[in-house]
Amino acid sequence: MIEMKNVSKWYGTFQVLKNCTTRVDKGEVVVVCGPSGSGKSTLIKTVNALEPFQQGEITVEGISVGAPGTDLPKLRSRIGMVFQNFELFPHMKIVDNINLAQIKVLGRTADAATAKSMALLKRVGLDAHAQKHPGQLSGGQQQRVAIARALAMDPIAMLFDEPTSALDPEMINEVLDVMTELAREGMTMMVVTHEMGFASRVAHRVVFMDAGEIVEDAKKEDFFGKPRSERAQHFLSKILHH
């Protein structure tokens, strides 16, 4: 469904992505991990063209992301994205946050959008908070709303960019639970995360990045069992031993 071929990106002369090639098939959950500054977030943002890239090709269901004629708003509306800092719109009520793109992008009526939003809020256990503003919710609650907001567009795939990194520890699980359930239902997911527990439970494949390169792209069992590269071994030994 998502295919990346030899994607490279530079900031000036500094190369942040080096010939990255990977794919996410329909129904697959791919976890992208690696040390800070390795280019994980940049890589995931190239999928919906929030970050432009200079070389290579990315296609989503056969549509080229980098081609000049691509209708980016339309492409983006089909891919849900969840961010590290939630990025709910603070001036809008929770329900309006979820309604906005349904109405403005998909052209749903306000009633239809609200019905969908309320159903999704119920699913993430927050229907009682629909009339509040984001600032009145905890971080974990905000992130669950952000997931509901992305799901409201009936996306064909979901991108998660470090969805639990800005959360207090006691709130991480409530978000991971929602994500795990999504994965069980067969959602296609690309997840940048440091949560190796989540990766080992839910992921099908793990992509390990370091210094802008995809160092390892392996089935979950192979990655956690016997990572081939020294860098991945080193990374795993550091984050699994405490």
Place this chain on the structure above:
Amino acid sequence: MDFSFLNQPAFSGGGVYLDWVISGIKWTLLVSILGWIIAFSVGSVLGVLRTVPVAWLRVPATMYVELFRNVPLLVQMFIWYFVVPEIVPQALGDWLKTKMPMPEFWNAVLCLGFYTASRVAEQVRSGIQSIPKGQTNAALAMGLTLPQAYRHVLLPMSYRIIIPPMTTEFLTIFKNSSVALTIGVLELTAQARQISEYTFRTFEIFIIATVIYALITLTVTFSMRWLENKTRVPGYIGGAGK
């Protein structure tokens, strides 16, 4: 102190000196409020243009701001009144010099409006730039176009954030309107000077003028404070640091 001159017949115009004061207030309010309407609308457009990722829109807006805020207001007032009619096509120049109704007034409105627009533009720009980049990304990721992202996400928060500095600009335009006396607009300061020359009650009339300016600006301050409370976002602390 003797304020009885206010009830004495004025040197010209048939009324008393109080009528001159009232007329001065009227022109001060007219010049300032019409100027503010221009400043707010033109400044908002320029401020938005200064932040868009399109160079041919951004560069002219930046040039406008740098030009208008770096030339002293008094000089601009003279340029609008004395120079512009000479450098535009002759037919228009003749119309400006001979046929235009109330040329001092309209030149003062345009001058104040376009000068203050450059300052409003800077406030709007800084407001937009204070919104974390992630908000734009979230808006675009759900399929909104860039204009929709400005309309529904960036501007509603930006305008809330800049209410305090915009209050200052709004106050300043009332005080700056006194510069219009140099091209012959009989606003409050001009009337105060005139009354002082005819009655020699310099202290009294300038005390009156000062109190009136203070009343106008206090009204503005309290109205803006009311607006700030009215538009306050529940639970929102600030977007800085995200």
